[in-house]
Amino acid sequence: MDGVGGAAVVLVIVTVTMMMRSCVSDPNDEACLREVAKSLEDPNRSLQNWIEKNLAKPCNDSISNLQGATCNNGRIYRLSLNNLSLRGTISPFISNCTNLQSLDLSSNALTGPIPPELQSLVNLAVLNLSSNQLHGQIPPQLTMCAYLNIIDLHDNLLTGPIPQQLGILVRLSTFDVSNNRLSGPIPASLSNRTGNLPRFNATSFLGNKDLYGYPLPPMKTKGLSVLAIVGIGLGSGLASLVLSFTGVCIWLKVTEQKMGQDEGKISQLMPDY
Numbered sequence: 001m002d003g004v005g006g007a008a009v010v011l012v013i014v015t016v017t018m019m020m021r022s023c024v025s026d027p028n029d030e031a032c033l034r035e036v037a038k039s040l041e042d043p044n045r046s047l048q049n050w051i052e053k054n055l056a057k058p059c060n061d062s063i064s065n066l067q068g069a070t071c072n073n074g075r076i077y078r079l080s081l082n083n084l085s086l087r088g089t090i091s092p093f094i095s096n097c098t099n100l101q102s103l104d105l106s107s108n109a110l111t112g113p114i115p116p117e118l119q120s121l122v123n124l125a126v127l128n129l130s131s132n133q134l135h136g137q138i139p140p141q142l143t144m145c146a147y148l149n150i151i152d153l154h155d156n157l158l159t160g161p162i163p164q165q166l167g168i169l170v171r172l173s174t175f176d177v178s179n180n181r182l183s184g185p186i187p188a189s190l191s192n193r194t195g196n197l198p199r200f201n202a203t204s205f206l207g208n209k210d211l212y213g214y215p216l217p218p219m220k221t222k223g224l225s226v227l228a229i230v231g232i233g234l235g236s237g238l239a240s241l242v243l244s245f246t247g248v249c250i251w252l253k254v255t256e257q258k259m260g261q262d263e264g265k266i267s268q269l270m271p272d273y
């Protein structure tokens, strides 16, 4: 009897939990998506179903009515809004979607920084923000997302160094920061295989003018090649020669004119005979 009673109680609890799940949305997901919607501009009206009714309940159990969102167990776990001509910025409140495993906002026209708040997304495995106009630095806080498999940030306007700490992401299998404005040395932790850390080849780093070190060429020798220095030396020598020559010419001409004028003055002063 006790066993049956216990089973009944468990059944009731499970049923109630399931009902609650399908009726009540997660307040964090709700806050997250509302803020994400606010910070995005959607000139092509690609997110037409991101309306109040759906934002108030982003997950109907495992289904989301929001384009690009995917749910699992009543929580948002994937957000794929790529190639939709979206503008605006990435809201730091994205960090409220705490079950997010995949964030793909690639191939839009997003500006602004990559929010360091992404560090709260401890389940994040895929981060694809490629082909946007994001600027600022790559946040070193991304190392807090220990499950990251893919970091794809190629084709943006990112500056500053590649954070050395990213090398400790043991699961990282794809890393692409090509075609940005990054500078400084490539961290050895990302370029060289040490232990079982992955290693990324030059393809991952190309198209950043001031990035250097293996697997790219070493730092350019401070300033200029010998040929350039010789060229500049000769050039400036010639230029100063021409300049001083012109200077002398002008001086001569001016003096000549002055003398002429003085002569004129003198002749004016001279009484006419």
Ligand SMILES: *[C@@H]1O[C@H](CO)[C@@H](O)[C@H](O)[C@H]1NC(C)=O
Residues within 6 Å of the ligand: 027, 028, 031, 093, 095, 096
């Ligand atoms: C969302 O994130 C912010 C900042 O991390 C936090 O203060 C807030 O409690 C979270 N949840 C909601 C529902 O806003």
Ligand SMILES: *[C@@H]1O[C@H](CO)[C@@H](O)[C@H](O)[C@H]1NC(C)=O
Residues within 6 Å of the ligand: 057, 060, 065
């Ligand atoms: C949620 O899903 C159920 C069953 O699939 C459906 O009947 C209901 O209309 C959906 N609710 C919303 C708000 O979409």
Ligand SMILES: *[C@@H]1O[C@H](CO)[C@@H](O)[C@H](O)[C@H]1NC(C)=O
Residues within 6 Å of the ligand: 083
């Ligand atoms: C991006 O969207 C445009 C317009 O809808 C389409 O023509 C193009 O094929 C898409 N590109 C990719 C890579 O999906």
Ligand SMILES: *[C@@H]1O[C@H](CO)[C@@H](O)[C@H](O)[C@H]1NC(C)=O
Residues within 6 Å of the ligand: 044, 083, 084, 085
């Ligand atoms: C958005 O609209 C622009 C101009 O109307 C068009 O060129 C572009 O292909 C559209 N993008 C998508 C993803 O539909």
Ligand SMILES: *[C@@H]1O[C@H](CO)[C@@H](O)[C@H](O)[C@H]1NC(C)=O
Residues within 6 Å of the ligand: 082, 083, 106, 107, 128, 130, 150, 152, 174
């Ligand atoms: C990121 O998205 C772009 C285009 O949207 C795609 O071409 C690329 O393969 C994706 N990166 C990875 C590592 O899957």
Ligand SMILES: *[C@@H]1O[C@H](CO)[C@@H](O)[C@H](O)[C@H]1NC(C)=O
Residues within 6 Å of the ligand: 187, 188, 191, 192, 213, 214
């Ligand atoms: C990478 O490893 C090779 C040998 O395995 C070494 O010669 C090279 O200096 C290392 N590069 C960096 C940047 O540590």
Ligand SMILES: *[C@@H]1O[C@H](CO)[C@@H](O)[C@H](O)[C@H]1NC(C)=O
Residues within 6 Å of the ligand: 201, 202, 203
């Ligand atoms: C670099 O690595 C990528 C992915 O691991 C691979 O597809 C590509 O062929 C490699 N390129 C070179 C030049 O080795």
